[in-house]
Amino acid sequence: MRIPEQVKRLAIVIGVLVALTLVARFVLIPRSLTSTSLHWSLTTQRESAKPVKFAGSTACQDCHDDIAAKKAKSFHRVLACEGCHAPSVKHAEDPSAAKPVIPRDRTTCARCHAYDPSRPTGFPQINLTTHNPLKSCSTCHNPHDPVPPKVPKECAACHAQIERTKAVSSHALLTCTTCHKAPERHKTAPRTALPSKPDSREFCATCHGQGRAGTPKEAPKVDIATHGARNLCWECHYPHLPEGRP
């Protein structure tokens, strides 16, 4: 049977149209636009491939095991290293390539410890303006193991030189507080609460005054009215090492 010419041509035209549709459909339109599951998995992959910036605390442990071990037992055990040292994934991959920030300024600690009424009660907070101003917090608190520094009982903890000097002097048996009235706060905030110092010749006279009542027997006596009369006693005798022959 002879196929009419028109039908042949029509078949060709339809064939071309179908071919065009298929090309458009499968070549021009990306598959992810037509397949939801493909689109979703591609998007998820793209999202998952984004770079990480915080290496995570476990990454630091490998090399800084001493600090990590110390911190793990401290009040700061839950804190992330990178919370203070800034994101450091580059440093963790190659320590010489990048250095983490070392936050010595007071604002780093203040972020968490400055007093704020909305903070849960019991969280340790300080008044930033009065708590040892101007000094970096890490001079007194170890950032990796912060404890309130133990309040020293002895004056010697901070005045070791004077204590050693006095210990070998004739004033060895006198306690510091015989001559200095030290407020308790001097031990926690030394500069804001200074102890008293003897301010007159009369003070030394209470033990060394000739012919006075109540002076200790073993203290050598001088005539206060005439002995070195124009000067304060400690301009000639160092009170922490008072030797008879200066």
Added chain:
Amino acid sequence: MNKREFLKGAVVFIPAAGVLGAVARHAAGKETAAKEPAAKQPAAAPNAKNGYEPSAHYYGMGIDIDKCIGCNLCAVACKVENDVPDEPFYFRTWVERYTITRDGEVSVGNISLGTAREPMREPVQDAREVVRTFFVPKLCNQCQKPPCVQVCPVNATFTTQDGVVIIDAERCIGCRYCIQACPYGQRYLHPKTRVADKCTFCLHRLVKGLQPACVEVCPTQARIFGDLRSHASRLVRFRRLNKLHVLKPQLNTDPKVYYANLDGEVR
């Protein structure tokens, strides 16, 4: 065949070709979707847990209001990790301060609005008048019935198998429907890319076995992250031990961010 017949034929055949194509596409799509992901998996990061299987996880977050100290590290870390613009008003997560006064007035401030270094510390009202004051971290609730997903006209946003609502930045047309639709205000239009952006639970960290950045830096474990499918996860224990609330439960969005010790005033 005359012109009339030709046109008639065409009217029948072209849609027929379309139907054929659609059938073919459906089959092809299914096939490639099944094969492609495995082939195109990005090279695993060195510390990646090998063989991350999305369907094995279902993520959620717990927030313990009693533990939040409002240090704002979470909001800062999130911006760094996810390239969220530095300017205030663009957030994937932030911290709110609630202050409830004696006359029942509730005021809410966003403390994350300051600069990265100095969070906003607006003075709290007359202390004698304040009954309660506390911080509330906010982030995408990763709803199980997300209204934002339903409204997207181009299918650019969806829930992954591990339960995270994400956006295809390449398909999003920036129409802002989803931003309007989110009852928690968790989406914003990224000023550079001009597409919607939101919290992803740091999906790129999860696949490598890391925690989301906000959880990583939280100093008090006020944020608890975990897998609802795993019985050993901290989140599951947190859910067992606390009386939980979700935000705006009446909207039936079924959030996966669970708050413990939440005050009734929090919206």
